[in-house]
Amino acid sequence: MLLGSERMIPGFESGIEGKSAGEVFSLDLSFPEEYHNKELAGAEVVFDITLNSVSEQVMPAVDEEFYKSFGVEEGGNDAFREEVTNNMRRELKTASRNKLKNKVMDSLVDAVDAEIPDALVAGEIGQLRQQAMQQFGGGQNIDASMLPDDLFKEQAARRVLLGLVLGEVIQQQEFKADPTKVRESIEELASTYESPDDVINWYYGNQEQLATIESGVLEDQVFDYVIDQSTVTDKLVGYQEVIQPEPKEADKQADKESEAE
Secondary structure (H helix, E strand, O other): OOOOOOOOOOOHHHHHOOOOOOOEEEEEEEOOOOOOOOOOOOOEEEEEEEOOOOOOOOOOOOOHHHHHHOOOOOOHHHHHHHHHHHHHHHHHHHHHHHHHHHHHHHHHHHOOOOOOOHHHHHHHHHHHHHHHHHHOHHHOOOOHHHOOHHHOHHHHHHHHHHHHHHHHHHHHHOOOOOHHHHHHHHHHHHOOOOOHHHHHHHHHOOHHHHHHHHHHHHHHHHHHHHHHOOOOOOOOOOHHHHHOOOOOHHHHHHHHHHHHO
């Protein structure tokens, strides 16, 4: 973990500061009263810690080797700055659109009151569980029963409902994935690789991957359609705020419960 990232509960990082590699110690802490997991909120806990190693981040020398590590073979500092700027612009555009898209999709789901087939929710839970297990090193040493259905049920239900809503809009408006936009999406993805043409050919030669791109484009077309029917107000924000990940579903739910209280 990186000290200063503030990803742990208060007192955890400060309790590690000043310790040396090889030390074994315990921290007596308490979860915050407003912690999103109600079962842990305010609970006292003891962390038994073994500090295996301590390392420090060191700024690298900004030289030709540094530039090459980012794929900039020629042009030196000017070419490197241009590459970084282009990447930041691309990341900013993607993050900004995704945040607006998520808000629109959330609004669509909240506006719909419909019965969701249990079988569809169960199938989505299975996919979410599989994704979670993959995040824990491929799931080789994890018993699937350790991840109960309730852990994914709310997110799965929302994803199923969103899929049904999008499907209905697509059917009513007779949307089909725009081949031009599919090409643009693939070219944008390919532009980050050393051999863009090879990547483009790979996508068009792989029907499963191409279908994934087409599905994303179709979803974007629905998003654009909904935006055209809506009133959108621009807001000036900083780069870091835009690229900061959205809160997880559990955090969103906790915020809603706090507001209700």
